[in-house]
Each structure stands twice: as structure tokens, then as C-alpha cells.
Amino acid sequence: MSKLQEHRDNHHEFREGETLELISGKDPIALFRAWYEEISEEEEPEPNAFVLGTTDANNQSNSRIVYLKDYLDDAFVFYTNYHSDKGMQIENNNRVSMLFFWRNSLRQVHIHGRCSKIPEAMSDAYFSSRPRSSKIGAWASDQSSVLDTRADLDDRIEHFEGKYPDEVPRPPHWGGYKIVPHRFEFWQGRPSRLHDRLVFERTDENTWKSHRKHP
Numbered sequence: 598m599s600k601l602q603e604h605r606d607n608h609h610e611f612r613e614g615e616t617l618e619l620i621s622g623k624d625p626i627a628l629f630r631a632w633y634e635e636i637s638e639e640e641e642p643e644p645n646a647f648v649l650g651t652t653d654a655n656n657q658s659n660s661r662i663v664y665l666k667d668y669l670d671d672a673f674v675f676y677t678n679y680h681s682d683k684g685m686q687i688e689n690n691n692r693v694s695m696l697f698f699w700r701n702s703l704r705q706v707h708i709h710g711r712c713s714k715i716p717e718a719m720s721d722a723y724f725s726s727r728p729r730s731s732k733i734g735a736w737a738s739d740q741s742s743v744l745d746t747r748a749d750l751d752d753r754i755e756h757f758e759g760k761y762p763d764e765v766p767r768p769p770h771w772g773g774y775k776i777v778p779h780r781f782e783f784w785q786g787r788p789s790r791l792h793d794r795l796v797f798e799r800t801d802e803n804t805w806k807s808h809r810k811h812p
């Protein structure tokens with residue numbers, strides 16, 4: 598039997614989850630945090646990895662995993678190369694999506710938001726906390742551009758190691774983005790595929806309206 602067939606035939610039964618009815622009155626950012634804090638305790642591997650969805654100039658959707666590094670009062674923060682494909686796509690269209698999947702708790706959170714660069718001082722602070730090798734990597738990797746050979750990357754690392762023998766400054770093209778959410782969908786796995794889906798949409802700065810969706 599192929600692996601795919603094995604997986605297809607595995608009719609996983611979802612366990613009883615907390616019903617979202619009880620929490621529909623909540624602010625979705627608070628709910629996200631509550632879920633996040635619970636999940637970290639359960640030692641979900643890489644709970645801060647999420648799928649970032651962007652759209653390019655041809656309306657082609659694009660996805661890749663990035664790490665959530667911070668949540669501000671009203672925004673989620675990740676770090677990357679501003680010249681990367683995702684950086685260009687965000688320049689083109691700042692409406693992005695975020696998708697978290699937390700396997701052990703059978704939860705999925707799908708977020709829509711608007712993405713913009715964080716203040717430089719905040720990127721500086723985070724960059725300075727990173728290990729030296731990551732800092733050199735941020736200079737050496739021209740993320741998403743064509744790399745002819747792996748040796749070329751090694752040469753670039755050597756070059757920047759020599760250029761910055763002590764302190765490594767933050768490259769101007771490397772830093773954080775924040776995503777200010779305007780829509781959340783919380784998905785909780787429940788038995789017999791009768792999952793809970795609860796959507797929150799922002800109506801103004803501090804107000805959200807919510808509705809349920811068929812699973």
C-alpha cells in the first residue's frame with residue numbers, strides 16, 4: 598500500500614474539543630493568544646510556524662512557512678528579507694493571509710490582514726538578539742534570487758565574515774513585518790467531522806462581529 602493510500606484510508610476521528618460557542622463573545626486577538634498559550638504548553642512542535650499567503654502581480658497566490666516572532670497589541674510580527682519574493686509581493690499587495698495548524702489540539706486559525714514594515718528600531722533590536730551566524734546569513738543570502746551554486750553562497754558568507762569581524766549590523770533589506778488582522782476564522786476539530794468554525798470580522802478599530810460557519 599502506498600503511503601498516500603495509507604493516509605487516505607486513515608479516517609481520523611476528531612476528539613471532543615472545547616466548543617467555540619462559549620467564547621464567541623471574545624475579542625479574537627485575545628482568543629488567539631489564549632489558544633497560543635495553551636498550545637505551547639502542550640508542546641506542539643513549532644507552534645509559531647505559520648503559512649504566509651501573498652499574491653503576486655499576476656494574481657498568482659503564493660505560500661510559504663515563516664515564524665511568528667511577536668504579537669503586538671494589535672498585530673503579528675515576522676522577520677524576513679524585504680527584497681525576497683514575499684517582500685516584493687507584499688509591496689504589490691499588502692493583503693496577506695496567515696494559517697496556523699496545531700495538530701495536537703486539532704485547531705486551525707486562518708487570518709486575513711494587512712502587512713507593513715515595523716519600525717527600524719524594532720528590527721534592529723530583534724536582529725541584534727540573533728546568533729552571529731544568522732546575522733552573517735542575512736547578509737549573505739539574497740533571498741529568493743537565483744543562486745548558481747552552493748559554493749557561491751559559501752563565498753558570500755566568507756566575504757561577510759571578513760567584512761564584519763566584530764559587530765554585524767542589520768542589513769537594510771532585512772527586517773520585520775507586522776500583520777494587522779481584520780478577519781479570523783477559528784476552527785476546532787470535533788467528532789464526526791462536525792467541527793466548529795467561528796469567524797470574526799472587524800467592523801471598526803475595536804469592534805468585531807462574529808458568525809458560525811457550517812463545517
Ligand SMILES: Cc1cc2nc3c(=O)[nH]c(=O)nc-3n(C[C@H](O)[C@H](O)[C@H](O)COP(=O)(O)O)c2cc1C
Nearest residue numbers: 646661662663664675676677678681682683684741
Ligand atoms: C519551519 C520554517 C520556518 C521558516 N521561517 C522563516 C522566517 O521566519 N522567515 C523567512 O524569511 N523564511 C522562513 N522560512 C523559509 C520560507 O519558507 C521561504 O522559503 C523563504 O522565506 C523564501 O520565501 P519567498 O521566496 O516566497 O520570499 C521558514 C521555513 C520553514 C520550513
